[in-house]
Amino acid sequence: ELKVEQNPLFLSMQEEKNYTIYCNYSTTSDRLYWYRQDPGKSLESLFVLLSNGAVKQEGRLMASLDTKARLSTLHITAAVHDLSATYFCAVDRGIQGAQKLVFGQGTRLTINP
Amino acid sequence: KAGVTQTPRYLIKTRGQQVTLSCSPISGHRSVSWYQQTPGQGLQFLFEYFSETQRNKGNFPGRFSGRQFSNSRSEMNVSTLELGDSALYLCASSLDPTGGRAEAFFGQGTRLTVV
Numbered sequence: 001e002l003k004v005e006q007n008p009l010f011l012s013m014q015e016e017k018n019y020t021i022y023c024n025y026s027t028t029s030d031r032l033y034w035y036r037q038d039p040g041k042s043l044e045s046l047f048v049l050l051s052n053g054a055v056k057q058e059g060r061l062m063a064s065l066d067t068k069a070r071l072s073t074l075h076i077t078a079a080v081h082d083l084s085a086t087y088f089c090a091v092d093r094g095i096q097g098a099q100k101l102v103f104g105q106g107t108r109l110t111i112n113p
Numbered sequence: 114k115a116g117v118t119q120t121p122r123y124l125i126k127t128r129g130q131q132v133t134l135s136c137s138p139i140s141g142h143r144s145v146s147w148y149q150q151t152p153g154q155g156l157q158f159l160f161e162y163f164s165e166t167q168r169n170k171g172n173f174p175g176r177f178s179g180r181q182f183s184n185s186r187s188e189m190n191v192s193t194l195e196l197g198d199s200a201l202y203l204c205a206s207s208l209d210p211t212g213g214r215a216e217a218f219f220g221q222g223t224r225l226t227v228v
Contacts, residue, residue: 033217042203043219088156099144099207099217100169103156 002027002093006104013111016078021107023072023089031092032072033101034063036085043088046074079111115140117206117220125226131192134223138185138206145187146217147179150201159202162187194227201225 003026013019023032031050035043047056049065049072056063060083062075072089086106094100118137126132138145146169147159158171162181179189185206191198201224205217 035219042221043205045216045218048216090156094161094169099146099161100158100171101146101148101156101205101217102158103148105155 004104119220136204142206
């Protein structure tokens with residue numbers, strides 16, 4: 001059974017600092033997603049990583065995927081308060097093209113001024 | 114372009130009742146998935162439909178069922194509601210899970226409270 005584990009689960013940072021959220025998964029997959037969720041809201045798609053070595057950047061966020069290590073990272077550069085949210089990684093375990101996302105527990109990120 | 118639309122946004126039901134939730138995917142998207150989100154269990158996959166066929170099912174009891182119509186709209190039904198079914202139910206649609214166009218877009222969710 002696929003397990004997806006994120007760490008840390010809670011992260012309190014100061015603005016302008018850098019930090020990394022880690023996402024480990026237990027079985028082979030080459031499709032990994034990062035989502036953001038604000039309190040009481042739905043999931044907003046951040047990144048789709050579809051191959052080993054994939055790196056994507058959007059603003060202060062950068063995500064990478066190492067399928068050999070079964071590890072994805074979400075790096076936050078020079079954090080700002082607006083990035084406070086819960087971040088989820090998800091691995092696609094669907095078969096024959098059918099999508100089935102298995103989510104990590106989420107990392108609640110709080111950025112303090 | 115309209116996003117994924119879920120109705121209703123909030124529901125309060127009594128134990129033992131049944132409920133039907135609706136999801137309209139982004140125009141042109143043919144894959145619709147359903148997820149349950151609770152504080153204790155996190156986000157869990159319920160089922161996925163493509164062209165009116167259920168292709169994947171999660172580990173939920175048979176009280177949870179769904180269907181997809183020819184216009185790709187989907188409904189999920191929960192019968193004999195239990196207190197533990199209280200959750201945020203999220204629907205996601207995607208254009209094509211294969212070929213690199215795998216991004217899933219989520220609706221705002223339906224918050225179900227069972228009392």
